Amino acid sequence: MDLLNYLGIGFSVALQPVNLFYCFVGVFIGTLIGVLPGIGPVGAMSLLLPTTFKSTPEAAIIMLAGIYYGAMYGGSTTSILVNIPGEAASVVTCLDGYQMARQGRAGPALGIAAFGSFIAGTLSILGLMLLAPPLSRIAIQFGPPEYFTLMVLGLTILIYLAHGSMPKALIMAALGIVLGLIGLDSINARPRFTFERLELIDGVGLVPIVMGLFGISEVLVNLEQVIRRDIFETKIKGLLPSVKDWRESLGAMTRGSLLGFFLGILPGGGAVISSFISYAIEKRVSKHPEKFGKGAIEGVAGPEAANNAATGGAFIPLLTLGIPPNVVMAMLLGAFMIHGVQPGPLMMKQNPGIFWGVIASMYIGNIMLLVLNLPLIGMWVQVLKVPYKILFPLILLFCLIGVYSVSNAVFDIYIMILFGIVGYLMKKFDYEGAPLVLAFVLGPLMENNLRKSLIMSQGDFSIFFTRPLAAASLIIALFLLVSPIIPYLRKKREEIPKEEVT
Amino acid sequence: MKKKDILSSLFWLATGFGVCYGGYDLELGTLRDPGSGFMFFWVGVIMTGLSLAVLVKAIRMKPDQKGVGLLRGEVRWAKILSVLAALVLYAYVFTYLGFILSTVLLLLFLFKAVEPQKWSWAVMGAVISTLTAYGVFQLWLGSQLPRGFLG
Numbered sequence: 001m002d003l004l005n006y007l008g009i010g011f012s013v014a015l016q017p018v019n020l021f022y023c024f025v026g027v028f029i030g031t032l033i034g035v036l037p038g039i040g041p042v043g044a045m046s047l048l049l050p051t052t053f054k055s056t057p058e059a060a061i062i063m064l065a066g067i068y069y070g071a072m073y074g075g076s077t078t079s080i081l082v083n084i085p086g087e088a089a090s091v092v093t094c095l096d097g098y099q100m101a102r103q104g105r106a107g108p109a110l111g112i113a114a115f116g117s118f119i120a121g122t123l124s125i126l127g128l129m130l131l132a133p134p135l136s137r138i139a140i141q142f143g144p145p146e147y148f149t150l151m152v153l154g155l156t157i158l159i160y161l162a163h164g165s166m167p168k169a170l171i172m173a174a175l176g177i178v179l180g181l182i183g184l185d186s187i188n189a190r191p192r193f194t195f196e197r198l199e200l201i202d203g204v205g206l207v208p209i210v211m212g213l214f215g216i217s218e219v220l221v222n223l224e225q226v227i228r229r230d231i232f233e234t235k236i237k238g239l240l241p242s243v244k245d246w247r248e249s250l251g252a253m254t255r256g257s258l259l260g261f262f263l264g265i266l267p268g269g270g271a272v273i274s275s276f277i278s279y280a281i282e283k284r285v286s287k288h289p290e291k292f293g294k295g296a297i298e299g300v301a302g303p304e305a306a307n308n309a310a311t312g313g314a315f316i317p318l319l320t321l322g323i324p325p326n327v328v329m330a331m332l333l334g335a336f337m338i339h340g341v342q343p344g345p346l347m348m349k350q351n352p353g354i355f356w357g358v359i360a361s362m363y364i365g366n367i368m369l370l371v372l373n374l375p376l377i378g379m380w381v382q383v384l385k386v387p388y389k390i391l392f393p394l395i396l397l398f399c400l401i402g403v404y405s406v407s408n409a410v411f412d413i414y415i416m417i418l419f420g421i422v423g424y425l426m427k428k429f430d431y432e433g434a435p436l437v438l439a440f441v442l443g444p445l446m447e448n449n450l451r452k453s454l455i456m457s458q459g460d461f462s463i464f465f466t467r468p469l470a471a472a473s474l475i476i477a478l479f480l481l482v483s484p485i486i487p488y489l490r491k492k493r494e495e496i497p498k499e500e501v502t
Numbered sequence: 503m504k505k506k507d508i509l510s511s512l513f514w515l516a517t518g519f520g521v522c523y524g525g526y527d528l529e530l531g532t533l534r535d536p537g538s539g540f541m542f543f544w545v546g547v548i549m550t551g552l553s554l555a556v557l558v559k560a561i562r563m564k565p566d567q568k569g570v571g572l573l574r575g576e577v578r579w580a581k582i583l584s585v586l587a588a589l590v591l592y593a594y595v596f597t598y599l600g601f602i603l604s605t606v607l608l609l610l611f612l613f614k615a616v617e618p619q620k621w622s623w624a625v626m627g628a629v630i631s632t633l634t635a636y637g638v639f640q641l642w643l644g645s646q647l648p649r650g651f652l653g
Binding site: 192 | 503506507509510514517518521524528532533534535536538539540541542545546548549552553555556559578581582585586589590592593596597601605608609612613616617619627631632635638639643644645646647
């Protein structure tokens with residue numbers, strides 16, 4: 001009964017005209033950037049973060065969350081029509097989606113992707129709604145050692161799932177922690193690594209770093225080569241899947257939703273991994289696996305459901321523990337903090353309007369996406385035709401204004417350009433940005449909880465091993481860190497599909 | 503790959519040392535009461551160790567094949583450097599020239615010099631994009647964009 005009451009509060013917040021507007025803007029822009037290769041949800045969220053400063057915290061989070069799940073929807077459109085995944089999570093959709101389009105079945109492919117995403121998105125919100133309250137109640141009992149070790153575990157899983165070399169990903173995480181700690185010491189207000197620059201007293205901003213690493217550097221990489229996009233010219237007709245299509249897809253959607261939701265809760269690339277695993281499962285359970293890769297509709301429905309369900313799951317650690325499981329959620333945590341809201345176990349009690357408002361807005365956002373995606377597919381195809389030479393100055397313009405609007409400081413523009421160069425070089429030298437950003441956000445929280453734990457235990461490190469959850473987290477983290485040394489486990493790690501965040 | 507990893511690991515090695523030194527300088531404190539530099543120092547130690555691991559692995563790698571390197575291939579360096587220079591210059595003159603003038607000039611440069619397009623389109627694109635951005639950020643969202651010497 002309580003749940004229904006809370007959901008009532010949520011809908012009363014989400015249905016306010018201003019929040020509906022922000023929700024619409026979020027899902028619209030999300031779909032747009034999902035369609036456009038070269039800019040992903042993280043870049044778009046950091047670009048639009050400044051536009052939310054004048055709004056209420058709930059409107060801001062509703063819009064930013066909309067960008068995230070909207071991008072997952074949009075990503076499938078390019079996979080099906082152009083064979084270019086807009087997002088890493090839509091890579092698998094290319095396999096059968098594009099084949100369906102080539103066979104003149106682009107309509108049903110797009111339709112089932114949209115419906116699959118809608119159903120999975122809705123199911124995952126239901127899961128989030130049911131799981132978040134009990135988890136929050138448990139999380140209230142966590143102390144600094146649990147928080148510290150959970151963050152170590154989260155960061156380790158992300159590093160484990162990073163592309164290529166693990167030591168390189170760990171170096172990036174270490175750099176992220178150092179950058180995150182720049183500024184005044186939260187305990188004794190002593191300036192650290194500020195190089196006597198007044199601008200660094202409050203630390204380096206999240207927005208200039210993210211925009212540099214994911215916005216500017218992406219433009220630089222794309223400028224290297226002449227980008228050519230061949231659009232598969234086809235008439236899209238009959239978006240509504242047939243009864244046969246539905247019969248073939250329903251099982252795939254349900255399995256994909258469950259898989260995506262539970263994998264989404266784990267740190268790292270829930271959306272990407274779940275879409276790949278879902279494809280593998282569908283191929284295995286199918287009565288005609290030979291059709292996969294040649295236009296099997298289950299190969300579109302399953303992964304699309306999985307990647308959308310994962311977005312709902314990813315909210316659980318953020319909203320109940322205050323620990324972001326991936327870079328997108330780290331951006332959302334940054335947005336919460338800018339608006340003076342601390343996500344975590346107490347959020348549901350202290351800010352029920354925001355907590356349930358955001359959840360309710362996702363139901364509405366999913367309906368908006370369904371309405372948006374089906375009739376507007378023609379428009380998205382046109383958007384794909386915008387040449388990059390027109391697009392890149394506009395992306396740069398948005399980055400520049402966006403970063404300046406956050407703090408009204410030209411210094412931040414320089415920081416963004418610097419991290420644009422750093423991000424570009426990182427790509428050249430095969431280093432990944434995601435561990436850096438997550439560590440940047442978690443760094444101060446980790447330090448705080450580590451110092452508190454040591455003060456609590458009077459300098460005794462056994463505090464991390466005598467408390468069950470802390471010990472379990474550390475043991476899993478340690479296992480993941482040493483696993484690449486064991487050849488069998490290293491091979492297993494290399495087989496896991498990896499997240500690519502832009 | 504070998505050269506890239508050696509170069510990058512040496513850079514991180516130096517950075518790791520720098521962070522360790524900075525942390526030590528900030529005071530490590532004691533385990534009972536960790537100081538401001540405690541976390542920096544240990545993260546620096548980890549960074550140094552990892553850089554050494556990458557370095558050792560890179561040294562053991564087979565030599566790179568000819569023609570594979572960072573500065574070779576068909577990378578359009580001039581374009582990348584000109585965009586970066588334009589962005590730095592933009593930041594430098596931003597408050598003096600003001601948002602509108604500096605942004606129109608920047609966009610004109612990006613539309614015309616980096617990826618050449620017709621003058622009419624470049625001018626129109628630069629002016630319309632700037633004014634739209636001004637309308638959204640300054641007038642609607644109330645950002646404080648600089649007016650410059652004209653304002």
